[in-house]
Amino acid sequence: MLLIMPFALCVSIGILLLPRFPCTLGKCIFDQVQRSIKVVSPPTGQYAFAHRSLSETASQENPAPRSSKHQRAERRVESMTDLQPIRIKAWIPSESPALTEWERERLMSALDDAVSEISNLLSVRRVPHSLLLNRDINKYCKFIWRNSSTVNHMKCGRANENYRFETCLGVIMPDEHLNGCAVYPHPEHPDPTVLKPEGTGVADTDFLLYVFTHSTDKCRAESSILAYAAHCQTDSEGRPLAGTMIICRETLSMERYTHEHFVQTVIHELFHVLGFSKDLFGRWKDCSLSSQAGIDCWSHGQLTSTDEMGQARLYSPTVIREMQKHLNSTHTDLGAPLENKDAGSDGLSSHWEARVLQGSIMAALLVEPSLIRIDPITLAALQDTGWYSVNLSRAQSLVWGEGEGHQFGSVSTCHNSTFFCTDSGLGCHYLHFHKGECVTDQYLDGCHIFKPLANASECWKEENERSGLTEGSGEIYGSDSRCFISNLTRLNNASASAPVAGHCYRHRCTGINKYQIQVMGSDWLDCPAGKSIEVSGYEGFIFCPDNRICKYSDLAPTTSRQKAADHLNAGTFIESDDDVIKKDRSTPRPSFIRRSSATVSKVIVAAVLSFMAAFSLLPAGMHVYRKCSSVRVRVHAVNEPSYMPQMPQTQCISTN
Ligand SMILES: *[C@@H]1O[C@H](CO)[C@@H](O)[C@H](O)[C@H]1NC(C)=O
Numbered sequence: 001m002l003l004i005m006p007f008a009l010c011v012s013i014g015i016l017l018l019p020r021f022p023c024t025l026g027k028c029i030f031d032q033v034q035r036s037i038k039v040v041s042p043p044t045g046q047y048a049f050a051h052r053s054l055s056e057t058a059s060q061e062n063p064a065p066r067s068s069k070h071q072r073a074e075r076r077v078e079s080m081t082d083l084q085p086i087r088i089k090a091w092i093p094s095e096s097p098a099l100t101e102w103e104r105e106r107l108m109s110a111l112d113d114a115v116s117e118i119s120n121l122l123s124v125r126r127v128p129h130s131l132l133l134n135r136d137i138n139k140y141c142k143f144i145w146r147n148s149s150t151v152n153h154m155k156c157g158r159a160n161e162n163y164r165f166e167t168c169l170g171v172i173m174p175d176e177h178l179n180g181c182a183v184y185p186h187p188e189h190p191d192p193t194v195l196k197p198e199g200t201g202v203a204d205t206d207f208l209l210y211v212f213t214h215s216t217d218k219c220r221a222e223s224s225i226l227a228y229a230a231h232c233q234t235d236s237e238g239r240p241l242a243g244t245m246i247i248c249r250e251t252l253s254m255e256r257y258t259h260e261h262f263v264q265t266v267i268h269e270l271f272h273v274l275g276f277s278k279d280l281f282g283r284w285k286d287c288s289l290s291s292q293a294g295i296d297c298w299s300h301g302q303l304t305s306t307d308e309m310g311q312a313r314l315y316s317p318t319v320i321r322e323m324q325k326h327l328n329s330t331h332t333d334l335g336a337p338l339e340n341k342d343a344g345s346d347g348l349s350s351h352w353e354a355r356v357l358q359g360s361i362m363a364a365l366l367v368e369p370s371l372i373r374i375d376p377i378t379l380a381a382l383q384d385t386g387w388y389s390v391n392l393s394r395a396q397s398l399v400w401g402e403g404e405g406h407q408f409g410s411v412s413t414c415h416n417s418t419f420f421c422t423d424s425g426l427g428c429h430y431l432h433f434h435k436g437e438c439v440t441d442q443y444l445d446g447c448h449i450f451k452p453l454a455n456a457s458e459c460w461k462e463e464n465e466r467s468g469l470t471e472g473s474g475e476i477y478g479s480d481s482r483c484f485i486s487n488l489t490r491l492n493n494a495s496a497s498a499p500v501a502g503h504c505y506r507h508r509c510t511g512i513n514k515y516q517i518q519v520m521g522s523d524w525l526d527c528p529a530g531k532s533i534e535v536s537g538y539e540g541f542i543f544c545p546d547n548r549i550c551k552y553s554d555l556a557p558t559t560s561r562q563k564a565a566d567h568l569n570a571g572t573f574i575e576s577d578d579d580v581i582k583k584d585r586s587t588p589r590p591s592f593i594r595r596s597s598a599t600v601s602k603v604i605v606a607a608v609l610s611f612m613a614a615f616s617l618l619p620a621g622m623h624v625y626r627k628c629s630s631v632r633v634r635v636h637a638v639n640e641p642s643y644m645p646q647m648p649q650t651q652c653i654s655t656n
């Protein structure tokens, strides 16, 4: 379907769920939310020709833009070989509801951090000059000349008088972001009637993200939805160029809001719109033999299929390699499994299978921030899109399932693995920062894992230490404490025989997978990985986990960043003197998202005005545009926070 209908791709919408508010059926979210978006690609073949000649006609009347166009073309050739960090720009549409100061601060700082994180990971063949998005000829045009021997073959012959604007997941795209469009009323007459003049584009941008914060119907229908997104434009190589992220306004004022969690939400959604989407799997390209990324690439062919166990998997070369590395398997056909519980009717999902890739940023459920990993398999998938060069050395170790072999996480074997647990009971989350409870969820197909307790489960938080409960088992909470399974009980305590459960003790590393631990009142004791030890003064044992502690240098509880988030939670704004925030703020970021939304709408208006001056040599364009700009003003004047503004009444297109 993707190959046959390049102008009408269905796009899945990425959805994020809050933990502990599971919907009863895994599929429910996608059924509610998935909807068709018409993805617009640049005109190709004859369309491209028709499009180009519009630009050239405009240039002939105004020589200045023409020379700049030629420079543009040259620059494009020069810059093809070098890939540079992707520049993602967030654009707040002018019809966005007015946010409170602190809502905006939360939104902007999370967007900022997510965008800079992603530009550290992904490089792209940059868009030269400014990014100009395309109009959908099937929307603005009612009739296309089909006679190949006429001058205006494949050009628009008659305008659709109902055409007003382009939208992206319901958000109106400003005219200045878009290419122009024209009609050619006569098949042989090359003079066009301009419907919409060419916009100025968005400078220094490789991906434009419309960010709309609103309590939409979808947000209200399902309280666990934090945000959702879709891409709506691609370039001629298929790379997404623009998309919209709807942020449920409720998210920003949640009681349990944390900056970290929200940043991960935005990164998750951005990964979806940048290419991690089941509707784009079929358009990913193999550029491994290409001298210039994104150019001279092959189609991967079909990347997804179902294995003998009925598990849908993604089989792309880098993903397979990273899966083999991760599970320590030489299995040649080890694709990454896709979530079966939110699969559509095609059997596919845009999320990883939770049993196998638990904790990945691209799993369907985003849990506590310190437990989420931007893992090598997710980055491998982005690499395999062919649109990006990904710095795989920046991947965070996934830990979950490492070295467990190719069958890890299957429903039939999950009870045999130390990563899973078998019944209810208390233990440790597999990263050992948290005490855990053996539970299942709607994505685990009955397998059980230790998930952090509902509250006070962090061993590294000193404030979780409560006298009385911790006394008998010798627990110590603090930044260097981790969770250990034990049934340690003080010797002289009559009410002995504590059950085996997760307990917090201090630890320090003495080598890779080698560490010592300290219990209340004890010395530092060697805790040999995979063995259990006794502690003098106590009955019972402590079990020393293997390959979990003192093995990964990139694992740490969220401390510094959490501090920043706590700051925000306390109502302090980002301009504060906090060192952490200052450091984060010093990184360069796109100018759009630094501005308040009020400034953004001023900028839009200013751009419209200067743009009108530039087009004064095009009488037809001017005529149409004046009418259009009155429409714009009307849109700006909408006070009610309406998701889709009413169709403006003003006639925008002159029919012939
Ligand atoms: C196509 O256009 C040519 C030139 O105008 C004309 O001679 C021819 O009859 C047209 N063909 C059709 C099928 O309309």
Ligand SMILES: *[C@@H]1O[C@H](CO)[C@@H](O)[C@H](O)[C@H]1NC(C)=O
Pocket: 391, 393, 394
């Ligand atoms: C990839 O990331 C590593 C670690 O941050 C960095 O040292 C290296 O320079 C990066 N490589 C490229 C090609 O950007």
Ligand SMILES: *[C@@H]1O[C@H](CO)[C@@H](O)[C@H](O)[C@H]1NC(C)=O
Pocket: 328, 403
């Ligand atoms: C991988 O598996 C091989 C044998 O199957 C084993 O010898 C090796 O130690 C394993 N490597 C890791 C890192 O677990």
Ligand SMILES: *[C@@H]1O[C@H](CO)[C@@H](O)[C@H](O)[C@H]1NC(C)=O
Pocket: 454, 455, 456
């Ligand atoms: C968890 O929080 C609730 C409500 O704040 C409190 O009543 C309960 O005692 C807490 N549980 C633990 C284990 O701290």
Ligand SMILES: *[C@@H]1O[C@H](CO)[C@@H](O)[C@H](O)[C@H]1NC(C)=O
Pocket: 468, 469, 471, 472, 473, 490, 492, 493, 494, 495
């Ligand atoms: C024995 O353990 C209980 C809880 O496990 C504790 O409340 C009590 O204080 C302990 N008694 C002594 C003598 O340590």
Ligand SMILES: *[C@@H]1O[C@H](CO)[C@@H](O)[C@H](O)[C@H]1NC(C)=O
Pocket: 487, 489, 496, 497, 498, 499, 500, 539, 540, 541
């Ligand atoms: C602690 O657990 C071990 C292993 O399950 C058991 O053998 C031992 O009796 C337990 N000790 C106490 C004091 O409960």
